[in-house]
Amino acid sequence: MPASRSPTAASTSSLFNSSTSFGAKQLISILTIASLVAVLIPSPLIFVSAVSTTPNNNNYNNNNNNNKMHTPETRTLATLVESVNCRNDDDIPLSFDMQLKPRELANIDCQSWIELSIPGDGATVEVPFVTPNQFPNNGPPSVLMTINGRYAGDSGVQMDTGSTGITIGKGTWLEWFNGNWSEAVKYERGWKFLSSSKKLYSGHWVPTTLVFHGKSENGTRTDLLKAVVPVLVFDTYYICPKFTNDQGSVCTAPTDQKTGNITGLYMGVGFGREQDGMIMCTPDKNPLLNVYEVNGQNVAGQNNTNKYHLGYIVRSDSLVWGLTSANINGFRWMSLQKQPNATDYRDWAMATLQVSINNGKFRSGSILADTGVTQMYLSSPDVPIPIPPSYKINLKIPDVQGSLGGYVVTAKRVGKNKTAESSIPETAPAYVGATNTAGIVSGPGGGVYERVFVNTGSRFWNGFEAAFDAAGGHWGVLEKTTS
Structure with missing residues (x-):
């Protein structure tokens, strides 16, 4: 922010300052069949229609039901492919929740991500x-x-x-x-x-x-x-x-x-x-x-x-509006969940990650790659109390394998002077502001939860590019190569 x-x-x-076990081969077969079915049967993941609007301020009035904006978009087709990489053993057991949609894999014990294909430019x-x-x-x-x-x-x-x-x-x-x-x-x-x-x-x-x-x-x-x-x-x-x-x-x-x-x-x-x-x-x-x-x-x-395909990419030197087959090359993607009670097809929840502090267990949480601040904000019930002079924060996006990306931040403090280091060059935040959420915590929405949340801070973009597919509901990460 x-x-x-x-x-x-x-x-x-x-x-402003409940699951059934499958082998990976079986799962890939299921997904292949599902992909063939999707070709024959219209899927809610394929978008071809749109709502149009006229950019005229005179169209708006003080009626709260009438001044809601709509996207003036014509969407291109998108194809989704589940990708599974289990190193050299493709019979590693996978836990697959049959109550979830086919693209929503749960508790996969190997790398998993989504390849997003956008036909045409x-x-x-x-x-x-x-x-x-x-x-x-x-x-x-x-x-x-x-x-x-x-x-x-x-x-x-x-x-x-x-x-x-x-x-x-x-x-x-x-x-x-x-x-x-x-x-x-x-x-x-x-x-x-x-x-x-x-x-x-x-x-x-x-x-x-x-x-x-x-x-x-x-x-x-x-x-x-x-x-x-x-x-x-x-x-x-x-x-x-x-x-x-x-x-x-x-x-x-x-x-x-x-x-x-x-x-x-x-x-x-x-x-x-x-x-x-x-x-x-x-x-x-x-x-x-x-x-x-x-x-x-x-x-x-x-x-x-x-x-056009509605979405955008944030890089270290520019913003790219409109996703194409060329500009998304190299990105790995995760599915986003809809916001609760969403009425807008573009209304997606935050991306997810796994966080471990001082080699403790990984907890699921939300990630915000924020351009607005240089520091990192961390919330977890595992934040040590009192805050020690040094502790490690292991970030895996979106799963414990870090299929999209991951790095380790070491938060440090000498007196009142707070700094940080990172396993990926130049991605260390200016410092880490940490909050322990063990027990009952009241959030800004009035909810009660033990929040797990990471705001990476802006230096995230020294090591990564990030993309938002607003039409299909995906968040992508591209890790930059270093020489």
């Missing part, structure tokens, strides 16, 4: 980061953007995978982005809560047109992507350590509060953030999931010939 930036005031940055575009030397080591990446008809400036807009939706302070909206507050208040009152920093932003979701830019060789700005989404224009900001979703847009016990013409700006493009207290941060708020124009070509409408 991010630090924030205002186009006009750098001083505002402080604001649809629309795609690479959006360069403005400050590639800042990200991943020293802060979030930024992209050039025009918001509500006004260019945000050459320093760009910070891009955060740890949240969803654009967040703009009322002062910045009025003074920089041609905003009208009397119009803004006609739209739905909303909020966004950042669980790591305990910040709560309260305002209105205002539908807005956005343009992502590149620059030509002569320095002229070019239009790469256009989208329309509600942005959260906030007039109240809280530090809310005991926030739960039933508080809504008002913090009941803030330790700090600001109101009025507050400045600030950042863009969230993450998925699954409703799990972490951002219940209003649904896919209709994500600019990258609501694109209607790519490189000057309209891609909206069910019968539009300009097809």
Whole structure:
């Protein structure tokens, strides 16, 4: 999650800161048969239809049921293949839960991942980061953007995978982005809560047109992507350590509060953030999931010939929008679960991983590869108490074999000085902030659980690339090669 930036005031940055056993051969046979059946019988995993929308702000009103955004997407076909690599012994027993769907393998005692095949090459575009030397080591990446008809400036807009939706302070909206507050208040009152920093932003979701830019060789700005989404224009900001979703847009016990013409700006493009207290941060708020124009070509409408596969890749120097057979080459994928009570086909839960601390047992949890912070956040009932001067965190994505990727982080502390090391060069976070969740813990959603969660921090992208298949519900990882 991010630090924030205002186009006009750098001083505002402080604001956003039951199973049956099978042999592997048997399982592969079952999957092969299932694949043949899928060719003959339409599967919910194959997408060919779409919902279209017209990017006109006049279409929105204050009726909460009518101002929900829809993706203007025409999807390409996708083929899924389960891959199993059991080293040299393909009769290693596999535990397969018959109550799960065929693609949802459980407790596999060998490497397992998903190969995602996208026939043909649809629309795609690479959006360069403005400050590639800042990200991943020293802060979030930024992209050039025009918001509500006004260019945000050459320093760009910070891009955060740890949240969803654009967040703009009322002062910045009025003074920089041609905003009208009397119009803004006609739209739905909303909020966004950042669980790591305990910040709560309260305002209105205002539908807005956005343009992502590149620059030509002569320095002229070019239009790469256009989208329309509600942005959260906030007039109240809280530090809310005991926030739960039933508080809504008002913090009941803030330790700090600001109101009025507050400045600030950042863009969230993450998925699954409703799990972490951002219940209003649904896919209709994500600019990258609501694109209607790519490189000057309209891609909206069910019968539009300009097809694309909805998703994006985050690299250390750029964002790639639109997945193709070429740009996903080398990625390994895991299936994502739908968000509880999801009504949007793009609404996927966070990716999963296994975590072991100090060579203890591995526990299943959620992973957030966050561009917005350089530190790592760790939650587990195995976090040692008191925190020792040094301890190891073994991360395996998504299973104990680390089929997509994995590394070991050593958290260190000398006095008040906290640092970290990593088994993969340059992926060590600035430091590790750890929370022991043994016993009953109340989460931001008001739930009770022993949370297992890892926010990798931005330096994850020194060792990996990460991709989100929003159409099919997959998260992919590509480990970079080092020479």
